[in-house]
Amino acid sequence: MKYLRKYPFLGPLVAVVVVYVIFAIVAGGSFTRAENLTTMAGQTVVVGIAASGMTLVILLGGIDLSVGSNVALSTVVCALCLREGAPAILAVAAAMASGLVAGLLNGALVTTLRITPFIVTLGTMRALRGLAKGLAEEQKIDAPASGIEALVAPLPPGYGWALFPPGVWIMLATSALVAAMLVYTRGGRHIVAIGSNEATARLCGVRVERVKWLVYGLAGLFAGLAGVMEFSTLTVGDPTDSIGLELEVIAAVVIGGGSLAGGEGSVAGALFGALLMTVIRTGSTYLGIENWVQDIVTGGIVVTAVALDRARRAGEARR
Amino acid sequence: MSGLVARGVAKAYGATVALAGVDFEVRAGEVHALLGENGAGKSTLVKILAGAVRPDGGTLTLDGAPYAPKDPAAARAAGVRLVSQERALCPHMTVEENVLLGGEPTRLGVLRREEARAIAARALLAIDPSGAKKHRLRPDALVRDLGPGERQLVEIARAITEPRCRLLLLDEPTSSLGADDVEALFSVVTRLREAGLAVVYISHHLDEIRRIADRFTVIRDGRTAGTGRVAEATPADIVTMMAGRSIEELYPRSPRVPGDVVLSTRDLAGAGLPVRASFELRRGEVLGIAGLVGSGRTELLRAIFGLERVRRGEVRVGAYVGPASPAARLAQGVGLLSEDRGGEGLALGLTIADNVTLSRLFGLGPLGFVAPSRMRVAAARFIEKLGIVCAGPDAPTSSLSGGNQQKVALARLLYHDVDVLLLDEPTRGVDVGARAAIYALIDRLACESNKAVLVVSSSAEELVGIADRIAVMHKGELGPARPVGELDVRAVMLEQAGAS
Numbered sequence: 001m002k003y004l005r006k007y008p009f010l011g012p013l014v015a016v017v018v019v020y021v022i023f024a025i026v027a028g029g030s031f032t033r034a035e036n037l038t039t040m041a042g043q044t045v046v047v048g049i050a051a052s053g054m055t056l057v058i059l060l061g062g063i064d065l066s067v068g069s070n071v072a073l074s075t076v077v078c079a080l081c082l083r084e085g086a087p088a089i090l091a092v093a094a095a096m097a098s099g100l101v102a103g104l105l106n107g108a109l110v111t112t113l114r115i116t117p118f119i120v121t122l123g124t125m126r127a128l129r130g131l132a133k134g135l136a137e138e139q140k141i142d143a144p145a146s147g148i149e150a151l152v153a154p155l156p157p158g159y160g161w162a163l164f165p166p167g168v169w170i171m172l173a174t175s176a177l178v179a180a181m182l183v184y185t186r187g188g189r190h191i192v193a194i195g196s197n198e199a200t201a202r203l204c205g206v207r208v209e210r211v212k213w214l215v216y217g218l219a220g221l222f223a224g225l226a227g228v229m230e231f232s233t234l235t236v237g238d239p240t241d242s243i244g245l246e247l248e249v250i251a252a253v254v255i256g257g258g259s260l261a262g263g264e265g266s267v268a269g270a271l272f273g274a275l276l277m278t279v280i281r282t283g284s285t286y287l288g289i290e291n292w293v294q295d296i297v298t299g300g301i302v303v304t305a306v307a308l309d310r311a312r313r314a315g316e317a318r319r
Numbered sequence: 320m321s322g323l324v325a326r327g328v329a330k331a332y333g334a335t336v337a338l339a340g341v342d343f344e345v346r347a348g349e350v351h352a353l354l355g356e357n358g359a360g361k362s363t364l365v366k367i368l369a370g371a372v373r374p375d376g377g378t379l380t381l382d383g384a385p386y387a388p389k390d391p392a393a394a395r396a397a398g399v400r401l402v403s404q405e406r407a408l409c410p411h412m413t414v415e416e417n418v419l420l421g422g423e424p425t426r427l428g429v430l431r432r433e434e435a436r437a438i439a440a441r442a443l444l445a446i447d448p449s450g451a452k453k454h455r456l457r458p459d460a461l462v463r464d465l466g467p468g469e470r471q472l473v474e475i476a477r478a479i480t481e482p483r484c485r486l487l488l489l490d491e492p493t494s495s496l497g498a499d500d501v502e503a504l505f506s507v508v509t510r511l512r513e514a515g516l517a518v519v520y521i522s523h524h525l526d527e528i529r530r531i532a533d534r535f536t537v538i539r540d541g542r543t544a545g546t547g548r549v550a551e552a553t554p555a556d557i558v559t560m561m562a563g564r565s566i567e568e569l570y571p572r573s574p575r576v577p578g579d580v581v582l583s584t585r586d587l588a589g590a591g592l593p594v595r596a597s598f599e600l601r602r603g604e605v606l607g608i609a610g611l612v613g614s615g616r617t618e619l620l621r622a623i624f625g626l627e628r629v630r631r632g633e634v635r636v637g638a639y640v641g642p643a644s645p646a647a648r649l650a651q652g653v654g655l656l657s658e659d660r661g662g663e664g665l666a667l668g669l670t671i672a673d674n675v676t677l678s679r680l681f682g683l684g685p686l687g688f689v690a691p692s693r694m695r696v697a698a699a700r701f702i703e704k705l706g707i708v709c710a711g712p713d714a715p716t717s718s719l720s721g722g723n724q725q726k727v728a729l730a731r732l733l734y735h736d737v738d739v740l741l742l743d744e745p746t747r748g749v750d751v752g753a754r755a756a757i758y759a760l761i762d763r764l765a766c767e768s769n770k771a772v773l774v775v776s777s778s779a780e781e782l783v784g785i786a787d788r789i790a791v792m793h794k795g796e797l798g799p800a801r802p803v804g805e806l807d808v809r810a811v812m813l814e815q816a817g818a819s
Binding site: 184185186187189190192193195196197199200201202203204205206263264 | 371391392395401403407408409410411412416420421422423425428429430432477
């Protein structure tokens with residue numbers, strides 16, 4: 001209990017392990033193959049990267065519903081750049097920049113218009129989706145091979161030493177960076193402080209508006225990067241891709257111990273939350289469980305995770 | 320002169336004048352008590368000093384230099400720190416993080432943890448140099464695990480980490496503290512004074528002022544009503560300055576004839592508090608329940624009203640026995656006035672008409688529909704009857720002053736026409752004019768309307784002024800109710816502190 005409190009990601013970690021073991025027992029050998037682990041890690045990349053940004057936003061006491069549209073926009077930008085002959089690195093940079101700009105727009109609207117983030121990002125969710133469709137002229141955009149596909153594809157023979165595709169390592173690296181920033185930098189502490197008690201943070205001289213702006217910007221940047229990973233899987237730019245992704249990302253953060261009231265959340269927890277959903281999806285597929293059952297199970301897990309957390313809190317408060 | 324001087328400070332919020340020209344002076348190395356009734360303007364003055372509110376007029380000088388902070392950060396940079404009444408802490412963060420919040424030592428944005436630890440440790444040591452205190456503040460403890468006294472100390476520690484801190488503003492620092500914590504706070508304040516800090520100490524408790532303050536200033540209706548040395552003024556002088564009227568005028572009392580018992584409890588125990596409470600409340604009388612914050616008074620009312628679980632014992636309302644839901648209690652004719660007006664008592668975003676009619680919306684239109692015009696008519700009646708100062712029934716409740724908001728909350732009980740009124744801190748955050756009106760209303764309810772009124776209050780003086788009988792709650796146990804003739808303010812205070 002004490003550890004759970006100090007390291008809130010332990011809960012979702014245990015959940016991932018338990019669910020994995022259950023599927024391993026029921027589904028047997030093919031599920032536990034090393035390749036399957038690698039594949040599941042690869043499938044977690046998009047949600048995992050976006051969840052880092054979402055964790056910051058939720059810690060702040062905000063929400064970002066525009067993530068799915070932002071990811072789709074990013075795949076479109078990436079594909080357009082490649083189609084016009086830009087080198088891969090430039091296409092990636094452009095895709096991430098589009099995410100960053102969209103995020104900064106969210107931040108600007110939240111801080112200057114003082115509209116609740118739910119409404120602001122509900123609006124930009126539609127607007128960014130529209131922008132992506134417009135840029136892509138309402139169709140999928142084919143792009144020449146550029147090497148970006150390799151980011152989340154299974155490792156080619158001879159590269160087994162890398163254990164995971166590059167995308168997984170990028171996800172782990174960004175998560176580690178964000179987690180470190182939260183603990184070791186002034187800005188990170190200010191994010192938690194604002195989510196915990198915004199009035200206090202302001203009273204203590206924290207530049208609340210600026211921090212919010214930056215956090216939404218960062219969330220957009222991560223959405224852009226997640227879009228690059230999504231493009232790596234799709235190999236085309238698709239303006240209608242990732243509809244509803246934002247809810248999966250929010251679910252990952254919440255399973256990972258995030259509180260929509262702000263002040264609580266863990267990057268590692270969100271990562272395990274994302275992984276948990278992948279394991280359930282993959283395991284169910286192995287068992288031939290139909291898609292609609294998976295949805296019900298995943299939905300149940302989100303509610304259960306929060307209910308367990310509340311029960312634990314109530315238990316602590318009584319002592 | 321070193322210290323802070325305010326001359327003719329004025330501030331108005333719309334049509335409401337909060338400060339009409341206050342003169343105020345606090346010197347380095349003194350504790351200066353700022354006194355006044357709720358709503359007199361103390362909080363506004365403090366907010367101006369702390370940079371949270373900008374004055375409309377007047378001048379401020381700090382250590383001889385003009386002082387006009389444009390925001391809290393500027394005030395802080397000038398060395399003025401506020402420890403506010405609403406605990407301004409981040410519950411999810413540690414003591415150390417809270418102490419340093421906004422002033423973290425960094426290199427290129429990265430926290431310098433060693434230095435941070437040292438600064439926090441120094442501040443915590445300054446507050447508690449003996450180190451012998453049984454529950455010493457640990458820098459890595461989470462604030463949400465701390466008690467109110469400890470939280471208070473964390474806030475003071477935060478204030479004094481600033482090396483340039485020259486003026487410390489303590490806004491009702493003891494309002495939620497137990498006796499032990501108050502002692503700890505006093506020794507901290509004494510040490511800060513000896514260190515040459517100017518301290519402004521806001522409190523309602525004259526006994527505290529006499530112990531801790533060197534000089535005092537009384538504010539009444541937004542103006543300075545008097546100032547002087549604490550040692551040279553009697554409590555009666557100060558009270559007269561604060562109230563601007565004598566106690567008899569404040570508490571009207573018509574002859575009352577208690578009738579039948581309408582509400583009684585026997586050995587009532589809640590989930591935590593109260594532990595045991597038995598009393599009888601009759602029609603036509605006002606029963607006061609005294610006790611310290613945290614003694615279980617509020618929980619008693621909430622358990623009776625069905626907002627908290629009854630673990631043991633019996634509640635009897637008229638012919639009904641046993642626990643009931645709030646909806647059932649209202650149907651039985653019992654109404655509760657919450658102590659938390661903004662959070663629970665009123666929906667501040669809604670209009671006066673909405674709030675007044677909220678508990679009884681039937682009969683306001685055909686077929687169970689609610690006609691807004693009928694709501695307005697119903698509300699208008701009470702606006703007139705209670706003298707609620709407002710733009711009309713459609714005015715948002717948040718636009719009213721504390722006193723007028725409280726009248727709206729009371730109007731709901733009257734509109735519902737309850738027979739038993741459970742009033743929890745009915746005059747909290749209410750200015751003296753509205754207080755007098757509320758006291759008069761309570762008197763009328765008991766005397767003319769033959770209602771039964773139960774009043775919980777932290778102010779022994781108030782209870783002695785309005786109640787017929789008073790029972791004292793101490794650590795969850797409710798003592799016997801005694802007629803006010805046998806009690807005085809001092810006796811009530813002694814009993815609620817557990818000293819009798």
